[in-house]
Amino acid sequence: MRVTTGSTDRVTDYATRFAAFLDAEVAPLEAELAARDAGTAWNPRLDEAGRMHPAVWEARREVQRRAAAADLYAPHVPSGGGFTRAEMQHVEEYVYRHAGLGLGLAALAWTEGPNPAIEHCSDAAREQWLDPLLAGEITAAFANTEVHVGTDVLGMETRARRDGSDWILDGTKAWITNAHFCDVVQITAVTDPGAGTRSLSMFLVDARAPGFTRGRDIPTMLDDGLTGELHLEGVRVPAEDVVGEPGDGFALAMAWINWRRLCRGGMCAGWGSWLLDRALERAQRRTSGGSPIAELQAVQHMLADMDADVYTARAASLQAQAELDALPGGAFGMPLDPAAPRLMSLVKVINDEAFLRVADRAVQVHGGTGLRKGSPEEKLYRIARNLKIPAGTVEIQRNAIARGLLRGAR
Numbered sequence: 001m002r003v004t005t006g007s008t009d010r011v012t013d014y015a016t017r018f019a020a021f022l023d024a025e026v027a028p029l030e031a032e033l034a035a036r037d038a039g040t041a042w043n044p045r046l047d048e049a050g051r052m053h054p055a056v057w058e059a060r061r062e063v064q065r066r067a068a069a070a071d072l073y074a075p076h077v078p079s080g081g082g083f084t085r086a087e088m089q090h091v092e093e094y095v096y097r098h099a100g101l102g103l104g105l106a107a108l109a110w111t112e113g114p115n116p117a118i119e120h121c122s123d124a125a126r127e128q129w130l131d132p133l134l135a136g137e138i139t140a141a142f143a144n145t146e147v148h149v150g151t152d153v154l155g156m157e158t159r160a161r162r163d164g165s166d167w168i169l170d171g172t173k174a175w176i177t178n179a180h181f182c183d184v185v186q187i188t189a190v191t192d193p194g195a196g197t198r199s200l201s202m203f204l205v206d207a208r209a210p211g212f213t214r215g216r217d218i219p220t221m222l223d224d225g226l227t228g229e230l231h232l233e234g235v236r237v238p239a240e241d242v243v244g245e246p247g248d249g250f251a252l253a254m255a256w257i258n259w260r261r262l263c264r265g266g267m268c269a270g271w272g273s274w275l276l277d278r279a280l281e282r283a284q285r286r287t288s289g290g291s292p293i294a295e296l297q298a299v300q301h302m303l304a305d306m307d308a309d310v311y312t313a314r315a316a317s318l319q320a321q322a323e324l325d326a327l328p329g330g331a332f333g334m335p336l337d338p339a340a341p342r343l344m345s346l347v348k349v350i351n352d353e354a355f356l357r358v359a360d361r362a363v364q365v366h367g368g369t370g371l372r373k374g375s376p377e378e379k380l381y382r383i384a385r386n387l388k389i390p391a392g393t394v395e396i397q398r399n400a401i402a403r404g405l406l407r408g409a410r
């Protein structure tokens with residue numbers, strides 16, 4: 001029996017309800033999607049413009065709406081379930097392990113849903129944007145990156161200037177997940193040039209606003225048709241759609257990004273365990289020289305190394321998330337506790353690198369089958385390679401860890 005450090009009754013309750021939801025709600029939708037010639041949730045066909053096939057997007061949307069109605073969609077934000085980060089690691093691990101690469105993954109809000117940064121919005125914006133996001137009625141995107149600026153966030157060129165009580169936004173964002181489908185975008189823009197970490201503000205931009213246009217798809221090795229460009233030409237944003245205060249944009253962007261960093265803990269433990277389950281099953285079924293390859297020491301060592309990586313990354317992440325929960329402002333406090341960045345970066349770098357090794361070994365145990373396009377091993381290997389870049393590269397995590405150490409945050 002597995003001892004689940006830091007788990008609680010509401011985690012158990014979530015897992016029980018999620019398992020029932022997969023059977024009752026997701027399985028029929030997955031069968032309906034399979035009958036269309038649209039691909040699957042995580043290997044979708046793409047349209048002529050390279051975007052996710054609309055039938056796959058709509059199936060995911062339906063799962064999101066049903067999950068919200070079943071109170072499964074937003075356990076991670078205060079306006080939703082208000083779970084701690086340690087609880088969320090257990091929830092995320094359960095979801096990723098049991099949904100695998102299926103439609104069920106959409107049941108737990110990903111970057112298209114509510115997030116810790118948008119919780120700082122005004123009452124008017126809560127009614128217009130946050131409540132519908134919590135209900136799965138609309139989807140969001142987070143737009144920080146630009147063509148010339150990724151890591152170097154403070155070098156961004158998108159500008160917002162005041163016009164009466166409104167703001168006018170101009171610029172182009174690139175590499176934005178859910179650029180093609182989002183209803184609202186959390187955009188960071190320069191409002192006070194030269195003010196360093198106070199130079200940016202975050203705006204909620206209505207995707208129907210005049211001057212807002214969706215640009216080209218940016219095809220990546222994920223092949224999911226979800227990443228693209230967004231253009232803003234004189235887009236007018238009312239004062240109530242500034243998130244937090246003007247000047248809070250950098251801190252709010254970091255809250256969003258740090259949330260994604262922490263989600264690596266449960267994601268990699270869940271998918272890592274799923275890959276290990278599949279590798280164990282394959283090794284016992286596949287034979288070489290008349291015996292299962294599981295009897296070969298070379299294969300046993302790969303299985304053992306997968307277990308070691310999943311186990312250590314999972315344990316380290318649970319410890320870090322529990323430490324973050326214990327900080328006065330938690331993981332997303334504003335201002336952020338000085339001890340927090342090192343812990344969040346540890347979670348990201350440990351999981352990104354461990355999971356890439358796990359996915360690599362999973363492919364190797366499966367032999368040629370693991371390389372077959374569309375197999376879970378091949379897809380997760382590509383996802384694993386991707387993880388080392390978005391939400392801050394692994395190099396940037398090392399910068400933050402070293403900065404924390406040198407400031408005595410240990």
Ligand SMILES: Cc1cc2nc3c(=O)[nH]c(=O)nc-3n(C[C@H](O)[C@H](O)[C@H](O)COP(=O)(O)OP(=O)(O)OC[C@H]3O[C@@H](n4cnc5c(N)ncnc54)[C@H](O)[C@@H]3O)c2cc1C
Nearest residue numbers: 142143144145149150151175176177389390391392393395
């Ligand atoms: C699939 C995908 C989805 C994405 N989704 C979003 C999204 O929804 N919203 C969004 O805003 N962005 C998104 N991004 C962008 C992503 O956050 C950036 O790609 C990432 O932050 C890295 O920036 P970059 O690509 O410009 O790399 P660069 O900043 O050009 O980095 C290139 C290399 O230089 C290194 N480097 C750069 N600066 C430093 C430094 N100071 N110290 C040490 N090393 C350094 C990097 O570690 C890296 O190895 C997405 C990207 C991808 C691939």
